[in-house]
Amino acid sequence: MRPRFALLAVPFAFMALVAAHAQIKVDFAKITCRQYLMDPNFSPRAPMIANWLSGYFNGRNNNTLVDIGAMAANKDKVEDYCRLHDDLTLIDAAKAALGLGK
Secondary structure, three states: OHHHHHHHHHHHHHHHHHHHOOOOOOOHHHOEHHHHHHOOOOHHHHHHHHHHHHHHHHHHOOOOOOOHHHHHHHHHHHHHHHHHOOOOEHHHHHHHHHOOOO
8 A cells, every 4th residue: 555655646746846846937138137136036046147148148159168257257247237227138238248239
């Protein structure tokens, strides 16, 4: 009886885990600096978002080389710029802060 219970419990536990991690889709082109810095959904994920931004801009330039030190410095530059321009989208702020729109 006990092994059957264990076998039945596994699929139910898996379904509960999948339901607990519901998929959330985000349009990064619409994230503002204010959301990035202060929103409880985005702010804790700032390092992950910064990694995405780095990949986005490096991908646009067909650059496969990533300088980890420069990436951390660039994250700080973008965040400093965002603090002064919290109404901009994060992508526009990154372009301006890093001189990527030129």
